[in-house]
Amino acid sequence: MVGIIEVAQHAGVSTATVSRALNGKANVSARAREQVLKSARELGYVASSSAYTLATGKTKNVGVVMPFVDRWFFSSVLEGAVNALVNRGYDVTLYSLSGGKDNRARIFDELVLRKRVDGVLTVGVKISEAELAKLTELEKPIIGVGGPIPGTRTIAIDDEGAGRLATSHLISMGHTKIGMISGSPVTEMDFHQPHLRRTGYQEALLDANLSFDPRWEAQGDFTVGGGYFAAKQMLGNPENAPTAIFCASDEMGFGAIQAARDLGLRVPQDVSVVGIDGHPLGEFYGLSTVDQSVHQQGAKAANTLVDILESNDPKAQENFESITFWPIDLVVRSSTARRTL
Amino acid sequence: MVGIIEVAQHAGVSTATVSRALNGKANVSARAREQVLKSARELGYVASSSAYTLATGKTKNVGVVMPFVDRWFFSSVLEGAVNALVNRGYDVTLYSLSGGKDNRARIFDELVLRKRVDGVLTVGVKISEAELAKLTELEKPIIGVGGPIPGTRTIAIDDEGAGRLATSHLISMGHTKIGMISGSPVTEMDFHQPHLRRTGYQEALLDANLSFDPRWEAQGDFTVGGGYFAAKQMLGNPENAPTAIFCASDEMGFGAIQAARDLGLRVPQDVSVVGIDGHPLGEFYGLSTVDQSVHQQGAKAANTLVDILESNDPKAQENFESITFWPIDLVVRSSTARRTL
DNA sequence: TGAATTACTGTAAAGGCTTCCAGTCAATAA
DNA sequence: TTATTGACTGGAAGCCTTTACAGTAATTCA
Missing domain, CATH: 3.40.50.2300 (Response regulator)
Incomplete structure (x- = not known):
């Protein structure tokens, strides 16, 4: 294993100069710097990261x-x-x-x-x-x-704003019965996102004087499967099904679309679905979404x-x-x- | 920053003993070991990884x-x-x-x-x-x-075997015009997988005395989009479209299913699609696949x-x-x- | 001209650990 | 009893850099 000493000898300078040259520090003559770089290249030298860390703290x-x-x-x-x-x-x-x-x-x-x-x-x-x-x-x-x-x-992103944006989109298209598939986050995850997106949803409903039916809210877990089961439950009873669903993530949106299809509902004729994310698959499944890059x-x-x-x-x-x-x-x-x- | 020296002093032993105790080495008395562990815990000491690496090479x-x-x-x-x-x-x-x-x-x-x-x-x-x-x-x-x-x-996995398995599945269901969406891998990727899966596909066709039409082969790039466009091209001309497609990955399979739908074809009535992977979304889109865990x-x-x-x-x-x-x-x-x- | 600066350079200390080696002490063997 | 072993311990060397510091030579200034 070639170390800084070998490089120094090969270049005919001290290890201090090698170090300075290699790290681009000042006070190294052009000649020395060049020679060091050449030697290092020839010998295939790269400084040991642990020694570097020990010496510098970085x-x-x-x-x-x-x-x-x-x-x-x-x-x-x-x-x-x-x-x-x-x-x-x-x-x-x-x-x-x-x-x-x-x-x-x-x-x-x-x-x-x-x-x-x-x-x-x-x-x-x-x-x-x-x-x-x-x-x-x-x-x-x-x-x-x-x-x-x-x-x-x-x-x-402004999660609250994103929830509001998605919901307003549905409202602007004439929907009044708007459900939401929110996320009960896994323990390790941050809990702010689902909460804020839900707040945005409720605010948008409030602004439009729309009622909020607790049966129109369900928990996915941010997965396709979670969205699927949540939507199935929400859309299962035609008496009380919303005509549009806002999903807190695109993956839950995919699940919701699939659930609608499995229930014999057409998207978007029978039920509209919008997500949040900008997932690349969204393009293929035609999912409207709030894109965050x-x-x-x-x-x-x-x-x-x-x-x-x-x-x-x-x-x-x-x-x-x-x-x-x-x-x-x-x-x-x-x-x-x-x-x- | 508390170092091994502080721990040694606190425990009333040498740094050598601290090191031995903490690393579970032999030749440390029970009393000393216990004392060291206690001191380390109390002081919140964890050995510096760079010093450890420098000393051990690991x-x-x-x-x-x-x-x-x-x-x-x-x-x-x-x-x-x-x-x-x-x-x-x-x-x-x-x-x-x-x-x-x-x-x-x-x-x-x-x-x-x-x-x-x-x-x-x-x-x-x-x-x-x-x-x-x-x-x-x-x-x-x-x-x-x-x-x-x-x-x-x-x-x-045995990529060749996987290709053969998927193709045989289609053959066993009576298909004779079987296309494949293979992968032209990105430069950084390994090229064996697409090649071997294709070999398996061709072997299975050969074994069943089925002809192989080059128009039934297209390149995806292992993405949903790649599969989509490849399938669209392959299925575009009804005169010459296969009745089944083997996709070298599930994601290309998702794209192929979507392409079929967009062309007004029903899956699986008009065209069957099988993939390789065991992608979790496969369950939702009903994609048959060769599962690799x-x-x-x-x-x-x-x-x-x-x-x-x-x-x-x-x-x-x-x-x-x-x-x-x-x-x-x-x-x-x-x-x-x-x-x- | 000599003094003061500037531009480099090398020696050696420091960084925090592991572990070889030599040494202590108690227990066992002869 | 003494010699031998074995369990344990601590001092210090070593791992490989970076960098403070001191020193040298060349340049600039007065």
Whole structure:
């Protein structure tokens, strides 16, 4: 294994000069710098990251914490974040909370205390007081995507506004009996999103003087299956079925569409469905939706985190706005139509 | 920041004893061990991972390399692998190759040379000779999920057999005009899978003395959209349309079903569709498929890798079988039916 | 001209752990 | 009894960098 000493000998300089040259520091003559770069290339030298970390205290590593990684929203944020981070020279260490309850404490302890990461990106995670305290105490920047984290930078859409936008869309098409498939989030997940989207829904109904029937509300769990069963139940009794359904996520929307079909209902003639997300499959199933560009949210969060890390100001975090509302966009497709009767 | 010295002082022993106690090594008295554990807990001490790595040469970290992370197959393998790894005390550093061409070389160089990881897990990545050489030279174990990697352990399904199984299923239902939507893989991806699945398809046709019309073959790119357009083209001309389509992935199958519908064809009455994967959405769209349990493949690969890492034998890798064929399972749903005319 | 700056460069300490090695002490064997 | 073993312990070296500091040579200034 070739180390900095071999490079120094090969280049005919000291290890200090090698280090300075390789890290782009000042006070290295052009000749020396060139020679070092050449030697390093020839010998295939790359500095040991653990030694680098031990000497500098920087890991060049960001921890990404999410409840699951195999669901669309999460893997999409991850994709956006990973690419942004690698471009800025950071590795990402991935932590999934789906592995069980006791993992979580361990992750937070070791993640931070073992100095494995310079900063943390949480995606849709409800972070506890204790966990937050642990992070801030050690001055590790943390930034969240999805639900707002008190006292921390957050990238998220205006969930309430998104709920209102989707519901208003249905109202504008003449619907008066509008159901909602909300999400009872899994424990590991942030609980703000479903709550806020539901608030937006209710506000829109209120603004339009529409009544709100508790039978028109059901819990999915943000999965296709959850949406399916919720919709089936909601649409099952024709006496009391809504003519339109707002789903808090596109995947639940897919399930709802399928449920309607299985019940012999036509979408959108008999029932309209609108979701939130901008899931790529939405195009194929004609699902109208409130688009949030998830990749870009991940990238934005990653870049903001690196900005904080690389501004030398220890209080840098304060300089960034505490919540960035990511723009949303209503995309109307074939799953929503004017009420027919 | 509390270090090992503080713990040693607090426990009234030397740092050597603290280290031995915390790492479960022998030759520590019960009294000392207990005292150390107590002190460590009270002080909230966790060893610095970079110092640990520097001293031992072990990172307790596995690199996972995949072409993308936001596609179902990949994120599912990842989920399975991450959970398995965290259970065995390993972190995972995620590398996505989707970030651009030159990233790739850098990733492979730094990943290995900077000693960031103890081993590598590749998912559906075609690894080059040079890259493989780099890994083996440094004696980092590597294990692949998906396509077979020459000279390395691999977990994969029998892709050829899967293609044959799916095609035979269609043949057994009386179909004689059977199309295939294959995959022209993206550059970063392994090319074995689409090739082998296609071979299986052709073998099955051959075995049944069925002719193979090149117009019945089209390229998707393993996405819903790719499957959609491929099917639309294939089914577009009624004169020459197959009555059944085998798709090399479930997502292409979803696209094909949608394409058929958009063309006014009924599934399965007018055209049968079968995929490969076991995608959870398959249940909702009634897609018949060859199920491969992807989570479990990821977990198996991760566990095998750790087994290799933790067997002290440096040649341990040799002791593991070179390719593990993961069992597959035909799941018949409503997208396939007997030929009607 | 000499003094003061500037531009480099190298030595060595520091970073926080693991582990080799030598040493202590009590228990066992001869 | 003494010699031998074995269990345990601590000092210090080593892992590989970065960087503070001191030193040298060349340049600029007065």
